Amino acid sequence: MATSKTVMCSLTHLRPLTCAASASASRIVPYPPDLIKWVTREGGFVHRALDIAQLGSSNGLGLVAKEPIPRGTDLIVLPHHLPLRFTTLEHDPVLHHLARQIPEELWAMKLGLKLLQERAKVGSFWWPYISNLPETYTVPIFFPGEDIKNLHYAPLLHQVNKRCRFLLDFEQEVKRALASVKPDSHPFGGQEVDASSLGWAMSAVSSRAFRLYGEKDQNGDRIHIPMMLPLIDMCNHSFNPNARIVQEEDTDTMKMQVKVVAETAIKEDDPLLLCYGCLNNDFFLLDYGFVIHSNPFDCIELKYDGALLDAASTAAGVSSPNFSAPAPWQELILSQLNLSGETPDLKVSLGGQETVEGRLVAALRVVLSSNVETVQKYDLSTLKSLDVEAPLGVANDIAVFRTLIALCVIALEHFPTKIMDDESLLKQGASGSTELAIQYRIQKKCVIIDVMKNLSRRVKLLSSKETATAEG
Numbered sequence: 001m002a003t004s005k006t007v008m009c010s011l012t013h014l015r016p017l018t019c020a021a022s023a024s025a026s027r028i029v030p031y032p033p034d035l036i037k038w039v040t041r042e043g044g045f046v047h048r049a050l051d052i053a054q055l056g057s058s059n060g061l062g063l064v065a066k067e068p069i070p071r072g073t074d075l076i077v078l079p080h081h082l083p084l085r086f087t088t089l090e091h092d093p094v095l096h097h098l099a100r101q102i103p104e105e106l107w108a109m110k111l112g113l114k115l116l117q118e119r120a121k122v123g124s125f126w127w128p129y130i131s132n133l134p135e136t137y138t139v140p141i142f143f144p145g146e147d148i149k150n151l152h153y154a155p156l157l158h159q160v161n162k163r164c165r166f167l168l169d170f171e172q173e174v175k176r177a178l179a180s181v182k183p184d185s186h187p188f189g190g191q192e193v194d195a196s197s198l199g200w201a202m203s204a205v206s207s208r209a210f211r212l213y214g215e216k217d218q219n220g221d222r223i224h225i226p227m228m229l230p231l232i233d234m235c236n237h238s239f240n241p242n243a244r245i246v247q248e249e250d251t252d253t254m255k256m257q258v259k260v261v262a263e264t265a266i267k268e269d270d271p272l273l274l275c276y277g278c279l280n281n282d283f284f285l286l287d288y289g290f291v292i293h294s295n296p297f298d299c300i301e302l303k304y305d306g307a308l309l310d311a312a313s314t315a316a317g318v319s320s321p322n323f324s325a326p327a328p329w330q331e332l333i334l335s336q337l338n339l340s341g342e343t344p345d346l347k348v349s350l351g352g353q354e355t356v357e358g359r360l361v362a363a364l365r366v367v368l369s370s371n372v373e374t375v376q377k378y379d380l381s382t383l384k385s386l387d388v389e390a391p392l393g394v395a396n397d398i399a400v401f402r403t404l405i406a407l408c409v410i411a412l413e414h415f416p417t418k419i420m421d422d423e424s425l426l427k428q429g430a431s432g433s434t435e436l437a438i439q440y441r442i443q444k445k446c447v448i449i450d451v452m453k454n455l456s457r458r459v460k461l462l463s464s465k466e467t468a469t470a471e472g
């Protein structure tokens with residue numbers, strides 16, 4: 001739900017480890033070593049048609065094909081020693097101690113510690129790779145406070161604040177851990193590490209690492225671990241990728257190597273594109289620093305709240321809704337949907353592949369029905385499905401969809417601006433993080449509008465069927 005009242009926390013007031021960047025593709029050093037040559041020299045393979053190039057103004061650098069490449073062609077092969085990993089074999093006890101303080105959901109920080117260590121190390125094996133990394137990132141932890149507020153969407157503001165707070169606390173943790181370390185065992189070569197440099201490392205990893213099979217665990221099974229893949233991580237994202245990552249055993253060394261293979265035929269001058277995952281825009285913005293227009297996986301999060309649903313239902317013209325006081329049999333089904341009971345999960349979503357989260361559809365169908373016998377004829381998966389047409393009757397589904405449409409209207413009204421206002425702000429020439437924040441909130445509102453359109457179509461269809469039945 002949208003809000004602008006959350007207390008902001010941002011890292012922009014902190015001194016960055018590196019000098020400030022202006023261009024989006026600005027790298028750690030002005031003239032980094034040639035990455036393709038380094039990968040090849042280290043025993044990797046890079047298809048001769050591949051080159052690194054600047055792609056548009058906002059996508060940074062990318063890989064492009066200088067000539068047509070047939071489907072199935074090997075494009076890049078990285079031998080086992082090139083990916084950067086944080087493994088249990090790491091010798092540094094301070095790094096391990098710090099890694100243990102990082103919550104699982106911020107896994108990128110763990111590998112980020114290793115990245116910072118290698119960045120600080122004189123003569124690091126990975127320097128040719130690290131020096132090619134972007135100097136700054138467009139993720140919201142680096143937005144000025146005003147632009148964090150400009151996101152206008154509480155669940156994301158919460159995540160941004162959580163990350164900023166973690167980095168500020170972790171900075172203190174790192175300082176405490178380093179205070180007693182002797183200079184020759186300092187994990188960062190004696191360099192000071194602050195929240196800004198930790199944020200740089202976390203963002204470098206979250207925007208570039210892939211989770212692939214890593215070490216074997218005690219049972220001999222390979223576990224997924226995040227890895228930074230030099231050169232491969234120059235590929236930008238698309239939901240219609242022309243390349244994919246494959247892991248296979250190198251027949252010479254018997255070690256795992258990572259490959260990029262052409263998924264489709266690639267035309268001359270086409271960028272090489274991988275799919276980073278079926279993610280919503282919250283993940284794309286938080287982890288990668290960009291937003292996808294008409295993202296089919298974008299969604300908005302709402303709280304299942306009886307009073308709110310009664311208000312929505314009443315506004316939709318549904319008579320005497322009882323979401324605030326469901327009957328005991330309805331309450332029982334709500335507990336089965338985990339929307340009631342001792343530890344309910346009240347977060348429900350609109351948009352994405354499901355259009356309306358199944359638990360919310362089922363809850364509305366059940367609470368807006370007064371007929372316990374009819375409801376008991378169906379299992380939960382039927383009640384949750386929008387593909388099953390009106391299991392509890394046409395009038396029930398019409399009431400459900402109208403309530404959901406009213407809920408969408410309420411959700412839209414929580415945003416302090418309308419899409420028209422946002423678009424005129426963009427036309428006036430908002431730049432950098434302001435533009436990104438505005439694009440993000442426009443997309444959230446578009447998700448709601450698309451859900452409303454979808455539900456309106458369903459109401460129209462059901463109403464025409466209802467009329468036809470009455471007339472017939």
Ligand SMILES: C[S@@+](CC[C@H](N)C(=O)[O-])C[C@H]1O[C@@H](n2cnc3c(N)ncnc32)[C@H](O)[C@@H]1O
Binds near residue numbers: 061
């Ligand atoms: C794995 S890196 C790809 C290489 C990167 N472009 C560079 O300059 O190093 C991921 C980053 O590329 C950019 N990017 C990738 N795909 C994009 C897309 N479809 N639209 C906008 N930016 C994209 C984002 O900045 C993202 O954080």
